[in-house]
Amino acid sequence: MNQLPNRRQLLTLAAASGASLLLPPHASHAASSSAVLKAENARPGTQQWMLSKTRIDPDTKYRCPWIEGYVSHASIMAGETLQVMVSTDPVSEFTIEFYRLGYYGGDGGRLVHTTETLQGSAQAMPKVGLRRLQNCQWPASFELRIPEDWVSGVYVGKLTELNEGLQSYVIFIVRDTRESELVFQCSDHTWQAYNRWPSQFSLYDNGKNPWHWGNESQVSFNRPYGKYSQISDAPLSIGSGEFFLWEFPFVYWLEREGYDVTYISNTDLHRDAKQPLRGDGFLSVGHDEYWTIEMFRNLQAAIAEGVSVGFFSGNAVCGRIEWDDETRSLRRVGVFGPPGGTREFSSMSSLKHERPYANELIGAHSTGPVTGGADWICSKPDHWLYAGTQMKLGDSIPGVIGWEWHGDPADIPGLEIVARGPTQTAPGELNGGEYTATVYPGPKNNFVFNAATCWWADGLSEPPGYVRPKVYTAPQGPDARIQQITRNVLNRMRQT
Template identity: 80%
Template sequence: MNRSPDRRQMLGATAATASSLMLPKLGCAGSAASTTIASENAKAGTQQWRLRKTRIDPETKYRCPWIEGYVSHASILPGETLQVMVSTDPVSEFTIEFYRLGYYAGDGGRLVHTSGKLQGTVQTMPSPGPRRLQNCKWASSFEMRIPDDWVSGVYVGKLTELTEGLQSYVIFVVRDIRRAELMFQCSDHTWQAYNRWPSQYSLYDNGETPWHWGGESQVSFNRPYGKYCQILDAPLSIGSGEFFLWEFPFVYWLEKEGYDVTYVSNTDLHRDAREPLRCNGFLSVGHDEYWSIEMFRNLQTAIASGVNIGFFSGNAVCGRIQWDEATRSFYRVGVFGPPGGTREFKSMSSLTHERPYANEIIGAHSTGPVTGGADWICTAPDHWLYEGTQMQRGDTIPGVIGWEWHGDPAAIAGLEIVARGPTQSAPGIPNGGEYTATVYPGPKNNIVFNAATCWWADGLSDPPGYVRPSVYTSPQGPDSRLQQITHNVLRRMRLTMS
């Protein structure tokens, strides 16, 4: 087992950086939480945000060329201008309906703007660039200034072509600058990494294999999201990346429960170390695989400053990427883990494996077979994490761990393993892995929690349009014990801010 530096060594290097940012002292929002999210969710919702008529070109397996698009910003502030680039082939008129996603009395979304009829065109397909980069340079089809009253959240634009009524999405985050209890980070680097649009042009495609894991591929946000490429049939992923697969149930539940939450993109943590410092707790959710070194250092700074972190994610902070701002794109340059720490994909050994390792910030990281499934097994029933659950040592929550997980806990002072168990390739067939869910203390009475699974959100809620995954194991949907554990972590984040 590879061991990491002591927590004090790990965080000490970032303490000076945190001080130099000259940011205001953090306060506790828990006693007087903003009513922003509660007020937003009291507005009338609708389920019309869901795609009702979809089609995929069988020759590409992922595209909807009849109508597809992308946006100019992964995340955007009110007052900034969003451009939407759309292609319709064959040429057709189309509309865009914009929805904010949340709880809304169970409907999951609220209509915030409709474009009216727009004239579509067939936009030019890009020629592959270096590392097979697909960088569309489409003309803007629609643009609008984001209204000041649009609350931070995840937004989709539902594109509908008016010849046959076929539909797809564009997706983006509206962020803000306010103080909040929680910050939800969308894992959109990973959405883009697995985006095979137009056909076999993901970060995993190098022209020779569909699961390349080296530095020979590059992916850009300047292109539509194709339909998700593995595990399940997810029509709602056409144009929306992985959001509806692994993250939406968490958003739906957070807003149902009235938590004060603000939203950001992976790109925001990459660009600005100050982003996490305006919240009590920072949440990494779902499949959060691809991070830059800037993201890693910026989150270290946040921990050193007293921010609580919740890794409600699996396979997080695994691939180290390099950004190219000119083309809104990135490619792999390394692995946040030790040489030989995983059963490596072909070409992974061609990348740099050097510290920092992911377990130095998460508490555990991708290791061993990387993929697999397991039940959540309680190992510390007296821990505050399990208060109110009635769980005893050895009690299980079926199917929670999957399809990628974290193990190999770091030698961080005070780190506790709160759940652990063997992983399997199929029911009753162990694959030699062991997951470890962990909690460790930060330097200012803050905490870092690691759920060690991509599928945590499945146990929180079952929103409209959600498709339950099943591979290696099968999560069983909302579970009151898992919901209580999540409440315990988030309430602890409220209480431990200095």
């Protein structure tokens, strides 16, 4: 029996004949091969992108006042101008080295621009605003028009003050408009939610409770990222949010494997429903907790149009937020889950719990007791997900699930639970939770995969500077089975 050509083959035929095909908006991705990223990653890399001398003010626990900064755009296009706002206290000259992050022969980054020596100054702290908003209004210390040849990706500016050589980062995403195999969404809303700069001013701190889960706080991108505040001692997080903790190992592996990827921020999905349509597959990676209703509806619409989605993330689409353009800030206003569905945080009861629920998008969602760890336990070995892994029913991969996870699978026609197991507070100490990794079919031969963990990327690669997490349980690093499952998901995306 002859097989019908897929979208990729149709495009090849159309190009050869000069024909124009009426395909869905996301159907022409075969026309852009992985050549762009392969050529980029063939360029000389360096490990000099890593911070080599860091210091944190013990009075604040999170900030590096000697040199710190933020940028005007979380996501920016070639041809647009990036402003970098920097404070040096005490006053110092400084430099900025810009790097694109990827594979680059194992080095993890490529130097793309170096500034001349710049004059720093100590910038004023912002007044504490409504809902404890910290909205810095520092003048630009440096401006850069993004060159046309900067390939979409995650970029850092390494700031170095010249009094002592202390360093921190600024971080931003360069996006493009091209069609690609995969659209990688960075979880920067969540990076900012956990950012406690300058001391205790995260989305979680209302001035009384440092882990408040109500609507009394608001956080802005107009401020530096402090050192990551939660479960890891990660010096490379100074100025870079959570990217190096949960997302970089996935990026490093994707670009090593030669996948064609384009990168966006959470806010790009919020503003533009067409963003997911540029890819055969859309990826949510790491800790992707905070979504607007616009993000939810835009991705839901993309699934209806035939885009496949991989939630290689945990605690995803949990906190419902509102975005404010004027202050570049977000505020928690609800929960994408049922009342009582998350047992651990009592202050959640002050927020709206109304449909849509996250499991109606993801397949499963955050549920009590939210945190914990577990092994990945195979529950459906004959599923295409496990092709080439040799895994059998009940086989497990140690420590993959953590530190937040998804359970409570939705009643979606065709949904399959591909891995499940009890969660624990420590090895052998069950906490009453059960995670469920799921796959459900979309309407156009597409699908949605849910890995149900923040730590999936740990099983893919271990790039330079990476710090392995350990709380409740611990992932064990690169694993051939995790890598093959990921290939199965991504390759199936490319074929649909």
